[in-house]
Amino acid sequence: MGSLLSKPGASAIDTKQPPLHVSIIGAGIGGLALAIALNKQNVPYTIYESAGAYATVGAGVGIGPNAMRAMDMIDKRFRGKYDAVAIGNLTPGKEHVMMEAYLLEEGLGARQGWLGKPWGSPAYTRTAAHRKTLLDIMTSFIPESTVKFNKQVAGIKQLRDKVELTFTDGETIETSAVIGCDGIKGASRRYVLGSRYPDEVLAKYNNQYAYRAIIRMSEAREVLGDLANDAKMYFGRGINLSTYVISEGQEINVVGFVRDPEPWPYDDKVTREVTREKMVADFTAQNIDPRLLKLLDWAKPVQWAMSHHPKTSTYQNGLVCLLGDSAHATLPNQAAGAGQCLEDALILSRLLGRVGATVGSKPAQCDVSSELNAAFEAYESVRRPRAQKQIETSVECGKVYSLMHPDIGTDMNKTVKNLNSRFDWLWKHDLDADVKLAEDRYAELVAMKD
Numbered sequence: 173m174g175s176l177l178s179k180p181g182a183s184a185i186d187t188k189q190p191p192l193h194v195s196i197i198g199a200g201i202g203g204l205a206l207a208i209a210l211n212k213q214n215v216p217y218t219i220y221e222s223a224g225a226y227a228t229v230g231a232g233v234g235i236g237p238n239a240m241r242a243m244d245m246i247d248k249r250f251r252g253k254y255d256a257v258a259i260g261n262l263t264p265g266k267e268h269v270m271m272e273a274y275l276l277e278e279g280l281g282a283r284q285g286w287l288g289k290p291w292g293s294p295a296y297t298r299t300a301a302h303r304k305t306l307l308d309i310m311t312s313f314i315p316e317s318t319v320k321f322n323k324q325v326a327g328i329k330q331l332r333d334k335v336e337l338t339f340t341d342g343e344t345i346e347t348s349a350v351i352g353c354d355g356i357k358g359a360s361r362r363y364v365l366g367s368r369y370p371d372e373v374l375a376k377y378n379n380q381y382a383y384r385a386i387i388r389m390s391e392a393r394e395v396l397g398d399l400a401n402d403a404k405m406y407f408g409r410g411i412n413l414s415t416y417v418i419s420e421g422q423e424i425n426v427v428g429f430v431r432d433p434e435p436w437p438y439d440d441k442v443t444r445e446v447t448r449e450k451m452v453a454d455f456t457a458q459n460i461d462p463r464l465l466k467l468l469d470w471a472k473p474v475q476w477a478m479s480h481h482p483k484t485s486t487y488q489n490g491l492v493c494l495l496g497d498s499a500h501a502t503l504p505n506q507a508a509g510a511g512q513c514l515e516d517a518l519i520l521s522r523l524l525g526r527v528g529a530t531v532g533s534k535p536a537q538c539d540v541s542s543e544l545n546a547a548f549e550a551y552e553s554v555r556r557p558r559a560q561k562q563i564e565t566s567v568e569c570g571k572v573y574s575l576m577h578p579d580i581g582t583d584m585n586k587t588v589k590n591l592n593s594r595f596d597w598l599w600k601h602d603l604d605a606d607v608k609l610a611e612d613r614y615a616e617l618v619a620m621k622d
């Protein structure tokens with residue numbers, strides 16, 4: 173039976189673990205979403221997080237309708253708490269507008285008669301929050317006893333019917349299964365893909381970096397006036413800058429994306445500090461409107477590398493399975509990466525719930541690892557194609573934003589038309605059907621193995 177027990181000599185974590193106990197690596201949005209969902213499914217788990225505490229990254233996060241539906245299906249209280257803090261566009265009548273399109277250059281396009289046309293969909297309702305607020309909501313569902321901080325996974329080893337995890341502090345544990353929620357550079361991705369698809373392990377730099385800022389709404393209005401009230405994308409060739417309201421209307425989130433022909437110089441770092449002059453020069457090269465340039469006063473001169481996983485041939489290797497950015501890190505152009513974590517958590521938790529129910533009903537006869545393999549295969553069959561499509565469409569969307577799409581170029585009418593037709597597949601998706609598909613596939617696989 174796959175139980176979570178410390179190796180002799182190491183300090184015991186819990187010697188009374190049930191036959192199914194899942195280890196989650198990483199307490200980001202992916203790991204936390206899975207933990208909330210496993211609480212609901214009565215599947216025991218432990219989260220191992222390398223940091224000393226939950227993250228407090230200061231940035232905004234947009235949550236689309238599919239992601240909100242996933243929250244709802246994971247735990248209605250999760251959705252309820254998010255709804256209580258979520259904020260959209262402040263102008264009445266713009267609830268379904270994702271963003272309004274302006275030019276980045278001086279005048280914002282007014283001289284050409286361009287007045288900021290919107291894109292969105294009746295299927296979409298704009299919502300966003302401060303990332304820290306979202307994480308606070310998520311961690312409020314996680315019992316303290318289920319999270320171990322300062323536990324950096326250093327090694328993963330498949331045993332006959334369980335997995336061995338080794339930590340940098342020397343401790344070793346055995347567990348029924350590992351869900352790698354350890355992000356874009358996670359060790360679990362290397363474990364799952366390294367021997368079979370070594371070229372897919374590392375994320376690929378998209379020759380683009382971003383600068384980020386959060387600005388108090390009162391100060392943003394001093395600079396932008398009413399433009400601060402609703403989400404905007406300012407388009408330039410090779411550069412685009414987005415603003416949207418977060419923090420229940422008290423702040424705006426600003427991200428400026430810059431195309432970069434040079435390779436990213438680091439394998440292990442996703443950020444690079446530069447001089448303020450360099451950051452400003454990236455934008456003045458494009459004759460940026462002075463109001464947008466002023467927003468950079470609040471930005472740290474730190475470049476965030478925009479990288480993603482263009483291809484991932486599988487999410488599983490034995491009893492180790494990937495979830496969130498470790499499985500499918502994406503460019504942020506469709507504001508969908510966190511939403512994809514939530515969809516993963518929904519589907520995988522329902523399947524692990526099934527495994528838990530089987531183990532609970534016939535513990536003596538049950539082959540736990542075979543049930544887990546079926547669950548992972550069913551999860552991957554539903555989630556991988558959709559997450560892959562999200563990654564690929566996000567690449568294309570980025571080309572539209574930076575006026576570099578081969579069929580659209582700098583034509584703003586075509587740009588907005590394209591954006592208006594781009595997102596419905598993502599937002600209108602039927603997650604109930606996904607759950608059913610995954611559960612049916614799981615039942616099929618289990619029947620085949622019996």
Ligand SMILES: Cc1cc2nc3c(=O)[nH]c(=O)nc-3n(C[C@H](O)[C@H](O)[C@H](O)COP(=O)(O)OP(=O)(O)OC[C@H]3O[C@@H](n4cnc5c(N)ncnc54)[C@H](O)[C@@H]3O)c2cc1C
Pocket residue numbers: 197198199200201202203220221222223227232233234235323324325326353354355356357358359382427476495496497498502504506507508509510511512513
């Ligand atoms: C600029 C930008 C803007 C974005 N905007 C949006 C948006 O508006 N909407 C949206 O839906 N998505 C957005 N995203 C994407 C979204 O932020 C990510 O998809 C999501 O946060 C990924 O969560 P995760 O839990 O998979 O990974 P992470 O958040 O990276 O969490 C991984 C966790 O694992 C831990 N860890 C790593 N290695 C180990 C180890 N060896 N042992 C133990 N712990 C480990 C880390 O410390 C970390 O806590 C954006 C991304 C970027 C870069």
